[in-house]
Structures are given as C-alpha cells and as structure tokens.
Amino acid sequence: MPFDHNDHYHPLLLRQVPPRRGTALDVGCGTGRFARRLARLGMDVDAIDPSEAVIAEARARSAHLDRTPDTRSPRFRHADVTETELPSGHYDFVSCLASLHHMPFDTVTTLRDALAPGGVLVILGCYPEKSALDLAWSVAAVPVNVAARLGAAASDRLRPSSASVPATGRGRVKAPVKQPTMPLPRIRREAALLLPGCRVRRLLFWRYLLVFHNNG
Template identity: 30%
Template sequence: MPPVSPHPFATRWNHNSHYYPRIAAAVPPGAALVVDVGCGDGTLARYLARGGTPVLGIDPDADALPVDEGSDSTARFVQGVAEDLPLADASVDGLTMVMVLHHVDHARALAEVRRVLRPGGVAVVLGYGRVGSALDLPAEVGDLLAHRWHARGKTPWEPSVALADPDLTWRQSRRLLRTELPGGTYRRVPMWRYLYTWTAPL
C-alpha cells in the first residue's frame, strides 16, 4: 500500500494541484487583492484565500464558476476572459494563471498581466509545452518517473474544465514568457509543467 501523503491536496491531486502550495507561497504576504485567472471551479482561489486574503477568481465559463459563497468568504468569482480582465490598471498585488495560456491569445493575456499588476506585484504562471526536439526527451522521462513517485498515496482528481493540447514547445513557451514578462524566473518543473514567476517593476 502506498504511503499516505501529507500534501494538502492529497485527496484532490493532479499535476496542477500538486503545485498549488508553491504557487501560494509566491503570492506577496499581506496582498490586498489576488486574482486567479482561469479559476475554473475555484479550488486554487479558495486555497489562496485561506487566512483572509481577498481573492477574485475569473473564468470565461459561467457554468464552471462556483456558486456565490456569501459575504463571509474572501474568495469571489466573476465571469471574464484573460485577454480583457475586468480590473483597473495597477490594481492587483498577486496574479495566478494555471494552465491558461494555451487556451488564449498569449500576447494579449500577458499584456493584461502587465496592465493590472501593481509595481512590485507578483504573477505566477503554471503551464506546459510540447516536445520540440530530442533535447526535450530526457525531461519527458523524468516527468514520468516524478509522476509515479508523487502520485503515491494520493487520489487522482480531474475537474470538469476545458482541456487542450499545448500549442507551443517548451522552448517557445520560455521565449514567450521572457519576452512578454521580462526579468522573470522560468523553471521547468517535474510532471510536464513549467513555472514562471514575474515581479512587476517598481
């Protein structure tokens, strides 16, 4: 029997929720507003809102959005698209975008990230790429091994969200992010994901 994992999403685990604690740790402490773009059913938004952080989840699919949780909740949800966020300029302290870029117009969505983040605000983008050359194959093998290791003792979870194959290679994804959000940190992380963290210039 695989050991029981202490991961906070052990009962709702997939290659995205595995990184939710790491994403949350990158959000500036004391943030007045955090936005989760492409929030889906709101699982990450609610996690980011623990402890009272105000979080706004935005998703184009009205049917996927959670039911209004009332005034006691610090997580709110509205319909909207990544390319035209319903937010004022420089109004957001933290922004998360998990598996969104391959569904949208990349440049327009990342331009919106630049627009809405306050100086010093932090954006965290989790995404994936496709194999572009033989140079990507060793990482693919590592991803498979990492999946087998980290999945032990966890319950697989597949939320009802739109799925799409990656439209960019790993190298193209890295180039895109470094071009549109210059100065950020790109990491190819285990289990077919990259993590890009960007701080808006002061």
C-alpha cells in the same frame, strides 16, 4: 485517479505571494481550489473563468468560506480575460494555472498591467514535448507520476465517503481541456520580451513556472 498536477504545485505557487498579501486575481480559476487557498491566506480574491459551468461549481464549493471567521469567499465571475478590462495597477498577486495555453501568449501583458507596484504575476504553464530535453524530462516524470497517482488513490480510499462528494452533488465538473502548442524555448523568448526580468523554470509533470515581479 485523484492526483492533479496543478494542485501538486499549489504550495510552490503560494510561496510567491508577496508579504503584502492584499488583493489577488486568479485567471482561469476552474472550480476554484487555488482561489480558495488564496482566500484562506486572508487575500481579497477575484477569480474568473470563461466556462459558466465551472464558475457555478466554484461558487457552490466556496460558499462555506463565508461562514469561516476572517475568510471571505473569492468573487467568482464568468469572464474571458482576453475580452475583459482589468483594473490597471490593482492586484498584489495574479495567478494563471494551466490556462495560458488556452489564450494568446501576449495576454500576459494584460495580466502584467493589472499588477500593483511590487505585485507578482505567477503562471503555472503547460508546454508540448518537442525536443530531446523535453522527452528526457517526460521520461523522468513518468515513474514519479505513477507513484503520486497511486499514493493519491490510496489516500482517497481512506477518506470518509462524504469527503469526495462534489459541493453541488451533481457529479464532478471539470474545466475544458486543450493541448499546449507553444514549445518551452519560444515561451522563454516571448516572456523575456513581454515580461522583462521574469524567471521561467521547467518543472516535472509537463509544466513550467513563470514568475514576474512588478518593480516599476
């Protein structure tokens, strides 16, 4: 069904964008939906993903933005952030949505170092169910998840048929999927060491939100 857990949290993530919107980097951008939302805020957006197929799809889906006044399409690049040198102290906002578990957790230091003074790093992460508390949150999420999926499916049926056609016309392209392995308590410990002062908040739909402000 057409309900996406990551898309559900886009408004929450966008509220973390600093007043000086400036430049942004979206890591593991997939087909570019969040990067396009950043671009519509007037930000100058770089977006990278290690999948060549999804980058091609992201470019196709974003071409129309260059025809929109005061909005420029994100610069999509096929790249693995663990093998790419990012400009130091450059970005006002760095986002990483449901992709950190595809790479070593200490990659957050690379993202941290790419932040300009006053910049914000936002991670929407995934974690596995390991503890009784994890299970309780999972149980709480199930009925909400079902209701959201049914609502999204009903909304999708009411849209014109052309609205759901992918930009490339080749069928829906999806980013590779990998199951998370690092439990949330360890994520909190690692984040506290590597990103001093960050906040980690558990969310529904098997996600967590990490926010770090570069006050240096």
